[in-house]
Amino acid sequence: MxxxxxxxxxxxxxxxxxxxxxxxxxxxxxxxxxxxxxxxxxxxxxxxxxxxxxxxxxxxxxxxxxxxxxxxxxxxxxxxxxxxxxxxxxxxxxxxxxxxxxxxxxxxxxxxxxxxxxxxxxxxxxxxxxxxETAPVKRLPRLPRPERLDLAATSVAKPYTVRYFDIDENGHVNNAHYFDWMLDALPAEWLRTHQATEVRIRFENEVKYGHQVTSEVAHSAATTTQHTVKIGDTTAVLATIDWQHEA
Amino acid sequence: MxxxxxxxxxxxxxxxxxxxxxxxxxxxxxxxxxxxxxxxxxxxxxxxxxxxxxxxxxxxxxxxxxxxxxxxxxxxxxxxxxxxxxxxxxxxxxxxxxxxxxxxxxxxxxxxxxxxxxxxxxxxxxxxxxxxETAPVKRLPRLPRPERLDLAATSVAKPYTVRYFDIDENGHVNNAHYFDWMLDALPAEWLRTHQATEVRIRFENEVKYGHQVTSEVAHSAATTTQHTVKIGDTTAVLATIDWQHEA
Structure with missing residues (x-):
């Protein structure tokens, strides 16, 4: 290898x-x-x-x-x-x-x-x-970005407080917890009957221990959800998730 | 074996x-x-x-x-x-x-x-x-129970909402999450400088997805904390934790 x-x-x-x-x-x-x-x-x-x-x-x-x-x-x-x-x-x-x-x-x-x-x-x-032993390159592949849609009018928001055990040994919030906050804002029934097939996520600002964050979610299509995690008015994370229904 | x-x-x-x-x-x-x-x-x-x-x-x-x-x-x-x-x-x-x-x-x-x-x-x-291949016995060892002290006047309380991802494949809240709720109610500085040496915990009532729980903690001695996780007035979990200071 x-x-x-x-x-x-x-x-x-x-x-x-x-x-x-x-x-x-x-x-x-x-x-x-x-x-x-x-x-x-x-x-x-x-x-x-x-x-x-x-x-x-x-x-x-x-x-x-x-x-x-x-x-x-x-x-x-x-x-x-x-x-x-x-x-x-x-x-x-x-x-x-x-x-x-x-x-x-x-x-x-x-x-x-x-x-x-x-x-x-x-x-x-x-x-x-x-x-x-990877050679440097001029141009890197670009990853598809999450959509930037203002769906505030139709979005559901849930508050979360950053906990001590969300912090890892580097002193930062373990990024995996953003997924818990983003997905928990969806109904359990949706999560039980749908599987994520594609995720585009961008980390814009760091959240810290004790911060109050808001996880907002809205549907931009039948099987596409838009997610924002905010600290006040500041966007911490933006994501677009595509889903498929599981029988 | x-x-x-x-x-x-x-x-x-x-x-x-x-x-x-x-x-x-x-x-x-x-x-x-x-x-x-x-x-x-x-x-x-x-x-x-x-x-x-x-x-x-x-x-x-x-x-x-x-x-x-x-x-x-x-x-x-x-x-x-x-x-x-x-x-x-x-x-x-x-x-x-x-x-x-x-x-x-x-x-x-x-x-x-x-x-x-x-x-x-x-x-x-x-x-x-x-x-x-364990033989049945009449009398089992008894585990030491958490203390039942009314420390409400000096306790600190933090609210938590049971999340979708707190539920395991059996449809119950994974018991490990009680520890996150109990300990997160203590200051980060305490958690960074103290190590638990003994835990006595009793599970009294089940918490469910969507429940709002309150994690209450109070010191009953310099290095002993009393914890209660409640759903309204119902006690879900009661615990006593002994700690030692880590240099």
Whole structure:
């Protein structure tokens, strides 16, 4: 396997699933981040080492395409590839594969390095990319963005408070929790009878411990939902999700 | 290993840890339940089979003693034993062990079988205990109960709404979430500088999707906290937690 690819096995367990027994979207994101962190560890790119360079990785966008989500007890393979990067952006791909190799889900993410000193996007340090042996490129693939529609009049809003246990070891809200907030604003009956097939999500502003956030959702089509997570008037996250009805 | 014992390896990963990098109490409970479910599966006691007998397992009490919680990346062993049972109650033990066998945490739980028809405690069906080869006993060990103190005047209360993703495949709130609600009511600074050493918890009434619950916490001693999770005036969960200061 080339240095920029990495995979590992995983067993889906009960606390990773919803009440239909399927892996949740939040846990899919957790597993994609896990396999990339494990790749970093294998390449001796520990979080401590990256911190020592004055930066931390932050995701700005994901694009997920989901064929079907595995069930409790299923053995799957998590796979990732640090596919391409330029001065400021890194493009990473992710796969969730069944035991027989069937593609269950595919993800793409755009990551940047944030400077601890300036809290702004920094040039990606050469040292954090070198171990992947990925060649730099001029132009990265562009991920499809969520729609920007003003559906406030028809939207449903639910409030959430950021909890202590939403914060991970980096001191940031684990991005997977945005999925809990976004999807929990939909009726349980919808979530039980529909499966997400495509997710476009953009992270615009960071939410912090103790923040009150509002999760707004509206239908822009019969099987498309628009999601916004806001802190007051500030948009933290914007997402568009396509769904299919499950019999 | 006797039929009533079961163990399996586990690696602690980032989304199982809090911002200090240690396994959370909620995840400790998830892992203890996981190893007991995996034991059941190994003995062909699938949830479907147990359901077919008209009952489901429900925990009524846990007693946890914690030496230290493992950190992200640690390899641990989960172990359980279906130690004893009588007509109505089953007593189960749990261990979390370090790679060298050091005991990190020890748990005891009292479980009952609930009838789907009457929603009441039912005689434990012989068929669900037989595969463990555990002999029935007259008297089970008693777990220490949480204190029943009226500390309402000094307590802090935080509201939580039960979310869709708090519900597991059995249609019940995953018990681990009570720990998130109970502990999140404590200040982050306390959680960062203290480690739970002993937990006594009793589950009295079930909370359901959409319920508004209140998590109340008060100090009954410098390093002891009293917790109540309520639905209106009804107590859902009562717990006492002992803490030690971490330098």
């Amino acid at each position: 080339p240095k920029n690819e990495f995979s590992e096995p995983h067993r889906v367990v009960y606390y990773e699933a919803d009440d239909t027994g399927h892996l949740t979207l939040a846990m899919l994101i957790n597993l994609f981040v896990l396999v990339s962190e494990d790749q970093n560890t294998a390449l001796e790119l520990s979080p401590e080492y990256i911190h020592s360079l004055g930066v931390g990785w932050v995701v700005t966008q994901y694009h997920l395409q989901i064929n079907r989500l595995p069930r409790i007890g299923d053995h799957v393979t998590l796979k990732t590839r640090a596919t391409a990067f330029n001065k400021y952006f890194a493009y990473r791909e992710y796969w969730l594969l069944a035991e027989d190799g069937e593609q269950l889900a595919y993800g793409e993410g755009i990551w940047v390095t944030m400077s601890y000193a300036t809290r702004k996007i920094a040039t990606i340090p050469a040292a954090v990319m070198a171990p992947y | 006797p039929k009533n014992e079961f163990s399996e390896p586990h690696r602690v990963v980032y989304y199982e840890a809090d911002d200090t990098g240690h396994l959370t109490l909620a995840m400790l409970i998830n892992l203890f339940v996981l190893v007991s479910e995996d034991q059941n599966t190994a003995l062909e006691l699938s949830p479907e089979y147990i359901h077919s007998l008209g009952v489901g397992w429900v925990v009524t009490q846990y007693h946890l003693q914690i030496n230290r919680l493992p950190r992200i990346g640690d390899h641990v062993t989960l172990k359980t034993r279906a130690t004893a049972f009588n007509k109505y109650f089953a007593y189960r033990e749990y261990w979390l062990l370090a790679e060298d066998g050091e005991q990190l945490a020890y748990g005891e739980g009292i479980w009952v079988t609930m009838s789907y028809a009457t929603r009441k405690i039912a005689t434990i069906p012989a068929a669900v205990m037989a595969p463990y």
